[in-house]
Amino acid sequence: MIIEELKTDEPLRVGCVTLIPIVKKFLFYRVSEGVLAFSGLKRADFVVVLAPWGMKALKTSGDVVSLDELLETVPELSDCINRIIVENQLDDTNCFSPE
Numbered sequence: 001m002i003i004e005e006l007k008t009d010e011p012l013r014v015g016c017v018t019l020i021p022i023v024k025k026f027l028f029y030r031v032s033e034g035v036l037a038f039s040g041l042k043r044a045d046f047v048v049v050l051a052p053w054g055m056k057a058l059k060t061s062g063d064v065v066s067l068d069e070l071l072e073t074v075p076e077l078s079d080c081i082n083r084i085i086v087e088n089q090l091d092d093t094n095c096f097s098p099e
Helices: 067-073 076-090
Strands: 002-008 012-014 017-032 035-051 054-059
Touching: 002 076, 017 076, 035 067, 035 076, 054 067, 067 076
Parallel strands: none
Antiparallel strands: 002 017, 012 017, 017 035, 035 054
16 A cells, blocks of 8 residues: 655755745555565655745746645645744844835
8 A cells, every 4th residue: 555645844944045845755565464564755846935035836856836736735835834934023034024
């Protein structure tokens, strides 16, 4: 059996830019004659770039993808983006504070 999910991973902040990796997690397992065999894989498929000048969603190949479609596919992405914006508003750098 194969279990597959697309999830946000730990964001990485560099200056005023935050990268949110979207990873695909796979779990493969099989039970046969009393033996359990399994393996797993975690791979980044997309990255959301959150910066003072806007947001962009990219495949790891560099191709731009629709942020709206990614938000539909990965429901917790919206909460992650909102949390980062709030945290950055409270930060000393004021990267995302309104002008």
